[in-house]
Structures are given as structure tokens and as C-alpha cells.
Amino acid sequence: MTLLADLILMPLVAFVVGLLLVLMARRVRAKIERRVGPPFLQPVYDIVKLYAKKTQVSHGVMHDLAIMMLLGGFITAEIFLPVPGLDGLAEHGDLITLVYIMMVPMLGLALGVGSCANPNGSIGISRALTAMLAYDVPYVVVIVGACISYGTTNLIDIVQIQQQGGPATWGAATMPILAFAGLLATHGMLGKEPFEIYIAPAEIATGPMTEMSGKYMGALFVMQCFQLYTVGVLYTTMFLGGGENWLFFLPKVFAVIFISVAVTNVYGRYKTDDVIRWMWKWPTGIALVGLALVMVR
């Protein structure tokens, strides 16, 4: 019964928190641009608006299926990502599994965009995958380092290990260099400036979104909520000790995303190859140093 509750609750919580994270991102941007910013329910309005559109243009079965894979992939990811009080199925699939489950929606999106037969969309996916290769290289170094340091890949155990001695046993304290590299990679993962090469509105007509409208676009919006949540929670789980309860947990998640969101607004956009160079030089280099420290210890 608890399992069933987990199965239903975890994606729902993720969605709601995700909406709040989106709201935060937009409010922060507005503050920086000295605007008032959207009202509290704006993300919800947006989704309702997109789903309520009269014309729902589909580009074939794969396009529809992609939307399902996209949502399904993230829902699955949430269920394998333990949060306070809700372990879900984290016992049956570990950090590595989670990382690869998170690629399923990515693949779904890529397939859907590809089947739209719009070259701008394809270019967007080409860039998105390139960006993935760029930020995932430091990210896997971070993950491998963390797993070896914790001696397990089980996320529940990783949280427990960190909670044994308060902030002193957090990953960020025991392996600060890896945690820093992880933060850089996380920022890349969110696809914000200066790494937003695959949206790049002025260059490739918003890339993957070019042929998306109506509920297709709505699904992408939902996906963004999930993505912010997942990335934030994963980082919190790996380096910020997870959380004993939601009161301690949520601020950490928001803080992680806030750092990213706050930083992003002051940057322009890198070229594709510069993203790779930067990601493979700095975060990867730092992560390797962190890994060396973990191995020496």
C-alpha cells in the first residue's frame, strides 16, 4: 500500500515542486530584468493554455509516442529517486539506473523532434545531444567518484551515509571539489545560458520546439518542471545530504536550482564547440582532481 502511495505521490510531488521551481526561475529572471514577473499560478496557466489549444498538430505516431516516452521517462525517474519519506523503488534500481532512466525522455524527445521532419528541430537535437556529451563527461566522473567514495550506488544508502553526522558528512563537505564540478555539470544539464545551444531561438528557431505546439508544447513544459526537480534533487541527494524532512530538503533543492538560475541570466550563449571545450576542460578537470583525492583517501 505504501508502495502504491509512493508510486502516485512521488511524480505528483515532483510535478508540483517542479512548477514552483519554474516559477522561481521566471521570478528571478524578472527581478534581474527589473520586471514585476509572472503571478504565482502562471506555470499552471501556461500548461492549461497549451493543452486547451484547438489545433493539435501531430507529425505522426512517433511524434505522439515521443510525448508519452517523455512523460513516462520522467515519471519513472521520480519513482527511483528517493525523497524524504518516500523511498519509492530506489531499492530496485540504483544511481546508475536512474542516470540511464533519465536518458529515456531525452531519447523520446529526440525521436519525436526527428519525426517532425523539420531541419531546425534536427539541428536542435544534434546540439542537444552534443551538449549532453559535453556535460555528461564531467558528470560521470563526478558520479563514479561519489559512488566509490560512498562505497555504494544505492541512493537510499548514500543519503543515510551523509546524514550520519550532519553537514560534516555531506558529500559537499567530504568531497568539495567533486561537488563543485558536479554543480558546474548540473548547470550544463539544465540547458541554461551559456549552454542553451539547443534552444538558441535566434539561430535555429528554438530547435527542438520548432514543430511543437498545443499539448506537445505543454508536455515539454511539464518535462521542464520534472527536469528542474530531478536535477536539483539528484544533486541534493548526492552532495547535500538529502533531507530528513521536506522542510530541510526543499530549500536545498531550490538553492541548487537558484544558483543555476541566478548565474544564467548574466551570460550570453557559447558556440557548440565552445560548450564542449569548456565542459571537457574545467568541470572535467576539476572532477578528475576530485576523483584523485577520493582515490587517495
Add this chain to the structure above:
Amino acid sequence: MTLTAHHVVLPVALPLLVAFLLPLVGRLSDGLARLLAQLTTLAVAVIALLLWPAASDGGALVSAMGGFAAPIGIVFYADKLALMFVVALAVGLLLFRPRREHDSTKVQTLWLLLLAGGSGLVLSGDLFNIFVFYEITAVATYGLGASAHTGAGYGASLRYLLLSALGSAFALLGIALVYAAAGTLNLADLSQLAGERLTGPMGLTAFVLMVLGFGVKAELFPVNTWVPEVYTAAPTRVTAVLAGVVSKLAMVVILRLLVLLFQDPAALGFLLLLGAIGVAAGELAAFRSRDLHRTFAYSSIAQLGLMAVAFSIPGHAGVLAGIAVALHHLVVKPAFFVLADRWRGEIAGLTGAGRTSPLAAGLFVLLSLSIIGIPPLPGFWAKLMLFKAAIDAGGAGNLTAVAIILAATVIEAAYLFRVVGILYGTAPAGRPPLRFTLGELAPGLLLGAVLIAATVSVAPLGDGLTAMAADSADAAAYASRVLPGGN
């Protein structure tokens, strides 16, 4: 009909006699001369086969000419090894016999001289006779090498003559040294004296000289520079016999020298060195050559290098391996030359030739696989025996030789299968297809069939060869048979 030891001289005497008669008969009728020559060749093969049972019963048939017993008389020694090569020579000569259109009588005469000389080479039990027969063989070869009546043929033959003459001088010098040291030229006698008289620098010098001398025919490095030229310029039938059979006869002589006279590690090392260089040099040069005749000529050098390596391994394992390599090459190389006869010129020009004559191309692949040493073909077992013998004997030299041979095998496959790729390529339009007549291909096909038969019956063949090798490698048995009642 049972033949006895007295008939051992027949394979030598008969063709020699007929060879002298042949020019006379040829005046009457070319056809009759040809028939006579071929009947003689056949007769030699039959005689050798008839001698076989007796030879295998007693180990060997020994005949002292003129009734004088060894070491005074001239001895003929026919063990299974020798008889086998006599049969092989006769069959080879029959298989590649000259046809009507060739300059018949003269060539037939040389053909018979080659038979007589070759048989004498393996049957003689006496160094001086070996030298005499070696010269007869050489003379016949000069003539045959030039029998294509082309400028290249004459040139090649002349250069071969010069080299061979030099080699003969060496060999004679070596024999003289042996005589000086031991006072006899009878092999059986020498084998008993070798231990005390032929060791040391004198013996080794004699050995080096004789190996270089007989090595000319045996295509040993470095006295084999005549090979590519002569094999390319001579008529293919001649080349097939020279490369296939005659070179082995010289190798058998060297084997006898080793087994009976020079079981000295230094002598064996010398032969190993020459053999290993021959393998590497032959395969590399073949890799570089651009026409089939030369390719096969170089490959033949490498194969004789293999034999030299095998014979340089003491004990009967090495002899066995050497004989196996020799027999295998004896079947494969003539067949290769049959194919080269039609596929003359640049290899690159053969593009698509395999598609117009699939049978020939198939034969080429079969022969290539066997000579590279791919199981279950006989070439593999021969190489395996060689390697086993080398490894079991141990020593840095042997191991290096094995490594060289293994590497050379890859080169060998590289050039042979480069040809295969060309054969099965797409022929450029408008070129007349090269086709074999069945008659042209027949000897090759026959040899191919022998190869397959040998593959199937590799187990009994192996047993037979093992017995033969054990016998050939036994110096004491040789001596005791030739010198009955002797010490």
C-alpha cells in the same frame, strides 16, 4: 617379379643407356624416340616401385658395383627415401613430358639424363659418384633451361652455368678435403670415421663448401640467385620438374651428408642460418614480385629454406619434418607452375581470370591454402611437424627460425591471396578471356587430387613417413647395411 639388390643400379643405368641411344633412334623417327624415352621413364618408375617391398623389408637395398664390396667398390644404396624420390622424379618427368611440338629428341635426351643423374644423386652411396651425378644433372639442367630458345632463356642458363660451375668447384673442393681427412669417399665408411676425422675446422670447411656447392641445385641461400631467372625463362614443364623434384634431390644429398658425416652442432647451425635466411628472403622477394613465375620461384626458395631448417634439427623429428615439407612442396609447386603457364605476365593483368576458369582458380586457392599451411591440408601437418621438431629441440636458433617462419607465413598469404583477389575481380571489358584447356590443366588437377587424397589419408601417411624418417636418420643402420660384417 621380384627384384633384388642388383637391380638398384637400373634406375641410373637404364636412362643413361637410352639417353645415349636416343639421338640415333631420333634419326629414324622422332615419335619412336619419344616413345622410347617415355617408356624408359615409366620403366624406372616401375622398377623403383618394385624395389620398394624389398627395401622396406631389409631397411635398404645395397648394391656394390662390379662385385667389389664397400669401401672399395662403388656402392648404391636404395632405402625407402631414395626410392621415393626416384619414383617422384620419374613420375614428375612423365607428367611434364615434352610434347610433340617441342624440340623432341634433344629435349628427351636431356630429360633422360636428368632422370639418370637425379636417380644417381639419391641412390649413390659414395661422395664422388654423387658429385658425378650432380654434374650430369646440372648439365641436363643447363640445356633444359635454355630449351625455350629465347634470349632470356639463354641468358638465364648461362648465368646459371657460371654459378653452378662455381658451386661444383666448391663441392669438389669439399669432397677433396673430406678425402684428405678421411681417405675414403664411401658414405658408410665415412660415417664411421666422421667422429674422429671430420670434426673441427677441416670437417666444417668441407661441409660449408659442399653445402654451398650442392646448395646451388637445392636453391639454398645464397647460391640460389639463378632460380627466379631460370624458372621464369625456362619452359614451364622444365620449371615444374626443377622446382618440384630436382631441387629436393640435392636436398636429400645434403641430408645424407648431415646424417652420416656432420652431426656437428656448428654444421647444423650453418644450415639453419641459410635456411632461415632463405625463408625470409624468398617470401619477401615473392611478396615484391609482379608475375606468377617469379612469385612461385621465390616461394620455392622459401620452401627449400624450410627444408633446410628442418634438416638442421638433429634427430629423426627434423628429418621427418623435412621430408614432409619436401613431399608437400613436390606436389604443390609443379601444380602452381601449371597455372602460371597460362597466367603469364603481370599479375595485375589477370583481373577476372578466375571467373573465366573457375576450376583453375579453385585449384589455385587449394594450393595456396595448403602451402600457407591451413589445416587440414597436408601443408599444415608438414609445418606442424617442423615446428614441433624445432620447439622440442629448443635453442635460440631454432626458436628464432620458428618465429621467422611464422612471420613469413603471413607474407606468403599476403602475396598468394592478393592474387586470389585479382583472379576473382571483375575483368575489364574487351580483353580476351584466358582459358585453360583441360589438357593443360590436367597435371595440375591430378596433383590437386593427390593433395586432397593426402589430406584424407594424413594419418597413415604420417605413420609411413615417420618410419621412413626414423630409418633415414639412423647413421648406424646405414653403415651396418653397407658394410656387412664390418665393425
Add this chain to the structure above:
Amino acid sequence: MPFALPFDMTSLDLLMAIAAAATVLLYLFGTARLGGYLATLLHGAALAVTVAMGLDLAAGAGAIPSSLRLTVLGQQLAWTLDGLGWFFLLLTTGAAFFSSWYMAGEWGRVQQRARIQHGTLALNVLTMVLLLSAGDLLGLFIGWEFVSWAAFAMMIQAGGPATQAAYRYMLYALAGAMALFAAILVVHGAAGGFGFDQMRAALPDMSTGMLWTLFALFAGGFGVKMALVPTHLWQAPAYSYTPGASSAFLNAVSARMGLFALILSLVKLIGFDTLAGLRIPMTGIESTDILAWVAAITMVVPTYIALMQTDARMLLTWHGIGQGGYMLLGILVATPLGVAGGLLHVFNYATYQMALILAVFAVIHRTGTADLDELGGLITRMPLTYVALLMGIIGLAGLPPMNGFVSKWMIYKALIVTQQPLLSIAAFVGTLGTILSVYKLIHNIFLGQLRVEHREIREAPWSMTLPMLVLAGIGFVTGFAPGLALSIVDQAQAAMGVALLPHHLGGVVLATGSLNMLWVVGVLVGAIGVGALIFYVLGNRRFETHQYDNYAGGHFLSADIRYHFSHEFYPGLARVIGPWYRGWVVRMEHGLGVLAEVSGDLWHGVFRAAYTPLYVLIVAVLGLFWAGGAGGFGS
């Protein structure tokens, strides 16, 4: 065998008989109308016998002997199949079954020389049976040569570029075989025979140098077949230019024979313990570490070469090389988890790679090209092929829910647990490259815009789509329930002498993080169902639009201009890593060729020298000096 066989035949005899009969029959009748189905039937029978053998082995039969015995030159040759051989045999007969099925219908009818394709396929199976059941080192070598040359026969049949590729393969394979020959000779020298037991008995007395030699020769010889870097150049072209199902067969099992032989020689005969004792002095680097790094490089470098390919077949075959690296790396971890992961990857790879290759050849069959710049949008015309390819690439990329994920997970996990961070990172990085590459594959063929000339193309016939869909289905089922495949792997692992990995139907339970694919796949499928529910229930009804209604960069895409982004799919990446492709292995290979040519020239020159007698004299003089020296003139 659950049923009795006549003439005291063992099941291995029966299998050999079937394989031999198939070779002869298919070579003769492969082109006949029903020849293809005869092939499927025969290979199906072989598969059935193999499965029956597996039941016997699982029931504790130990090893299955063959009545075939030969004694040549004092060498006893005998054949016996144990669990390890059986595991690879199952892949072989299975792959042959699916390949022949694929060729049975329309494919066989349009091929010029179907009987050659069928005949060589059956020949390959026969030779592999002989290799996998080899009872001693000599039998292993003979089987090895058989397998190599049978593969050569399969590759060269297509002519054209295949000839060159097959030639190159042959040279590499033969060089490998010669290394193997040297290895068994070294063993013979030390042990006095070719028997496995003789070798094991002689191991303790071997010197370190000899063990290193053996290690290098075995690893080098068999590594060539697996295309371990730097001997990898031959594989992609050789496998790519082989037609159709033959290519799928080669991809699925041929290179795996190298892995089998490597496991046999290094693990079963020499053993992990002895290998671990072999260290480079002063460094503590073990022999297996070296091989593991070779495997890691093989995992990464060929994968990124695959990324740059523009031919669908080449892309997949280059990945095949990379995947081989995962298998070897898993096995070299030498823990039950790693070994099971490596072996499971062998099985998984065979299923998805076959599906992929078959799908690509179905595309070639219909469109006549595999050029990734010349295709696009085929999803509407060939949906079944698309599904097979999609499931295949998910497996190849190692994502859930396909089986490729499970085996890769086990390999990552084994590497992390044994604290080998750099190797784990290499494994992850290889996978990342694979994801990019396989997306390019599916995008450029099936997604994007359909070409005008492909508008009327039909789906591939059922005889071709069914085998690949079944293979993809196996990939899914063993991804959902990896326990099924792990039970098969157990047979091999037991025969290797490695402790078995405890597993259940859904995966493994480990103290350091478990995996239960039943839950992962179940939730994923359920969640996608939820996604579908949301998609269909919420919002207005969808309507489908045409590709030419698209709006690109401010202007409509019209029918006469095709906008399909496919050439140089990852330009940004190419700009960064492009300069890293230096082709140093290619140049090394070229250098070897030049070396052979030059030394050939040298000897050729020697033989052409006009002053032969002069240098014969020189050699004679040198020889005499040597004779004097060796004989003691000097002393």
C-alpha cells in the same frame, strides 16, 4: 539429450552431423526455390539440439563428448563441449537460425548466389562447432583456422570492396593465427603436448618470461579476432561489405569466437590467479590490467570512430568493435558480477546487433543504399523495420528497458565496486558516444524528411521483418527479465571456474545497490501508459500534418526542396574532436605494408644482382672463416 539417439551418437555428434549436412546440402541446393527454408529448418534443428544440450548441461551432465576421434602423427584429437563452449554455441546456432530465416524468402530470391551465402553460413556454423568443442590446443588451433577461413569465404563472396576488406581481414586473422600457433608451440615445448591438462600441469613450472610470452601471444592472437585496438582496422569494412544476414551472423558471433578462445586460454587454462601474479616489475601493473586498458581503449576509440561514419553498416560494425571491449572488460574484472556482466553482454549484444544489422539490410534491400546522407523519413514507409531498429539502438546504447542496459549496468557496477574509476569512466564515456551515434543512425534513416524517390517504397517482406522483430523482442524480454539470460550465462561461468552470481528473474541483489528490471521496466511501461493517458485524454484531438507543411526558418518547406539535416550530424562535436582522429593506427598499418614492400624490394634486388658469383665467393669466404672459428682454428 532428452531422447535416445541411434548408433550411440552423442548430441554433439548429432549437431556436427547436422552442421556438416547443412553445409553440403545448402551449397548444392541453396538456390533452389525452397532452399532457404531448408536452411532455416536445418539451422533450427541445430538450435534445437543445442537447447537440448543446454538442458543436459543444466542437469549436471558436465561436458558432452563427441565420438569423433583422430590420431595424426601421434597427436590425439578429440572434441568435447562444456558449458563455456555451449554458451557460445547457443549464440552461434541461434544467430544462424535467424540469419537463414531472414535469407529464406525474398532476400534469397533476389540474390545472385544464394547458395554461396547459405553454404558459407552453414560452413561457419560447422567450423564454430569444431572450435567451441576443441578438446586440446591443437584442436583449438585447427578450429581457429577453420573459423577464420570460413569467415573469409563468407566475406569475399560479395566481390567489389568486399574483396579488399576480406583480404585485409585474412592478413590480420592469419597474423593472429600465427601468434596462436607460436603460443601452442611454446606450450608444447614446456608441457610436452597439446593437451589442456598437460598445459595446466606445466604452468607452475613455467618461468615468468614464458608466462608473459604465452599471455601476449594468446591475447594478441585472439585479440585480433575481437579487433582489439590496435588490430581493429579490418573488422568494420570486412563485416560491413558482407551481404545481409551473413553480415548479421558475423557481427553477432564471429568476433565472439575470439572472446571464447581468450576466456579459454587466459581464464580456463592459465587462470586469473596466475595472471594476477604476472606483474610488470617495479610498477605493480598486472597483466590483466594491461588487457583491461586495451579493452577500455577498444571501448572508446572505435565508438567515436563509429560516430563519424556515414554508412549505416560501418557505423554499426564499428560499434560492434567497441561493444567487444565491454565484454572483455567485464570478464577481466574477474568478480562474479563482472564476469556475468561480460558474458551477458555477449548474449545481449548478439540479439540487438543482429536486429540492427538485419534492419539496416532491410533498408538497403528496399532503397539500395546504406548511405546515411541519402536516406531519411522512412518511418512512414517501413514502420516495422523502424521498430526493430529502434529497439536495437536502445539496446546498443544501453538504455532501459532493453537488455543492453542490464549487462552494461553489471559491468559499470563491477568496475565501481572494485574501485577502478578510470575504467568505469571509460565505460560510461563509450556509452555516451554510442547514444549520439545511434541517434544519428535512426534519425538519418527513418526520421526527418522522406526523399521523393522513396515515396513508393514498401515495408520489407515478413520473412525479413519477423526475424528482426523476434530478435528485438528477445532483447526486450531479456531486458525485462534478465534472469532468463543469466541462467544461460551461469553455464558458461560455471565452466570457467568462476563463482556464480546469485540472481533472480529480475536481476541481482547486491549490498551496494541492486537492480530489479521487473520493477524498472514495469514502472517505465506503466509510466509511459500514464503518459499516453494524459496525452489522449487531455487536450483537443490531434490531427496529422504532412512533412511539407512544416515551417522552417521563416519559409515553408516545399516538395521540390528537401530539408533533411543529416550530413555531418554533429558539426560542433566534429570541430572539437575531429583533429583527434589522427589515424595513427592506419599509418602504422600502412608502415608495415611499406616495410614489407621495401624489404621485398631489397631481396628482389639481391636476386637480380648480376655479380652473383662474386658475392657467392664472399659468402663462401665468410662461411669458411666462420667454419674456422666455430671449429676452433682460432683457439
